[in-house]
Amino acid sequence: MGKPKFAMLLLWVLFGSSIILHLHVEAKVSSRLEREIEAKLKQLNKPAVKTIKSEDGDIIDCVNIYDQPAFDHPALKNHTIKMMPDYLLESGNSSTGDEEPVIFQTWLKSGSCPKGTIPIRRILKEDLLRAASIELFGRKPPQVFNNSTNDFDLKANSFIPENRSSAYLVTMGYNYIGAQADINAWNPKVTQPNDFTTAQIWCKNDNNPYFESVESGWMVNPRLYGDGATRFFAYWTRDSYRSTGCFDLTCSGFVQTGQVVLGGALSPISSYFGPQYSLNVGLFLEPYSGNWYLKIKNNIAVGYWPANILNTLRHSAILVQWGGQVSSTNIKKVTPHTKTEMGSGHFASGRFQSACFMQKVRIKDYSQQLKYPQYVSAMSEEPDCYSALNVAEYGKDPIFYFGGPGQNPIYCP
Ligand SMILES: *[C@@H]1O[C@H](CO)[C@@H](O)[C@H](O)[C@H]1NC(C)=O
Ligand SMILES: *[C@@H]1O[C@H](CO)[C@@H](O)[C@H](O)[C@H]1NC(C)=O
Ligand SMILES: *[C@@H]1O[C@H](CO)[C@@H](O)[C@H](O)[C@H]1NC(C)=O
């Protein structure tokens, strides 16, 4: 009579204790993660002198300029901030751009930061939880080339990096100490949670498996920022995104000096056959210091990548690219192709008011003159998904169009 009861009791005890054990293990894991997250947040979010709540949901902390994340970098322990030299600010004057309505950052509607502080977008716990790992937060996947094939056609493809698709204008053959362009601003759709899409300038010291790069432009990156807004970004790497560098101020390195929020949303945005807006972005090396300075709208300083975090790039870049990149695991023969858009989401052939463009494309070499590059080529890694077209008409400044819809039934299944 007592036997089944006893068995039941035993079962309950076993079952119950296994639940308790399970809970205990889970609690242990989650408390470790909690601690890691807390530590990371403490490291990234420096004490604020003032906090501004932007209408787009961002929290902007005004942080003392010498308290910013850059100074956590071992190479920047005794670093003295070097504001952008005046001559670099003036070099933007060749653009007129006055007719265009002004793009600005949404948070500025809600306030500004006091003197001696810089505005930094606060990182939240949710932001870290969306990342593949805390370690990989704020970083692009490494640039890896696939050459596990003998097939000639695929061999050519092996110089195309995995999990990325780009359409760009490129110049090489000289030592470049600056590059700029007016980047047309759009809001392309990102359809897979881990994809992102950029419109940007790259200044690189090489294009081989190991390169250094400083980059800036706009981006839609829901995994990093938590929404589909078009945001201004900066990036750097010393080893083709493998272990150094990051977006914005999500790691230490970039020294912010200006009142522009890295990762801050831009508005207004261009519309199809409607008004067009663009943001002038310039990256300039100051040869004496070896710092790469970043500025927007011709004369607004953002900050710089100090020479201390760079290798040969501190002397010059040997390659400049202007264009778009989609980062996704569903590209290049992986079907279905991602539907994440590049640029405006329309092909380059649509041209003005349809395709995304870059105009006033300029480089600077040691002659210190800002000029249109001598040799350029327009390239696309998947022209049926995202295309590139440089329109150079006689007597007119060339305009580079790029982008596309990604997956489409006829050409890019
Ligand atoms: C920073 O300055 C301190 C004191 O002047 C010095 O001892 C230290 O070596 C410096 N560190 C670096 C990385 O330059
Ligand atoms: C830059 O533009 C400003 C305002 O238009 C003008 O006053 C200044 O002289 C220009 N500088 C150069 C170097 O052209
Ligand atoms: C590399 O290329 C081979 C041959 O095309 C392919 O089978 C393999 O999946 C590729 N590897 C990756 C990681 O994409």
Ligand SMILES: *[C@@H]1O[C@H](CO)[C@@H](O)[C@H](O)[C@H]1NC(C)=O
């Ligand atoms: C890819 O090819 C390059 C150049 O031929 C070679 O140096 C490299 O070792 C190859 N990488 C792999 C992973 O096979």
Ligand SMILES: *[C@@H]1O[C@H](CO)[C@@H](O)[C@H](O)[C@H]1NC(C)=O
């Ligand atoms: C590319 O994506 C595939 C599929 O998710 C993944 O296995 C691979 O590691 C990725 N390659 C790189 C270089 O991130």
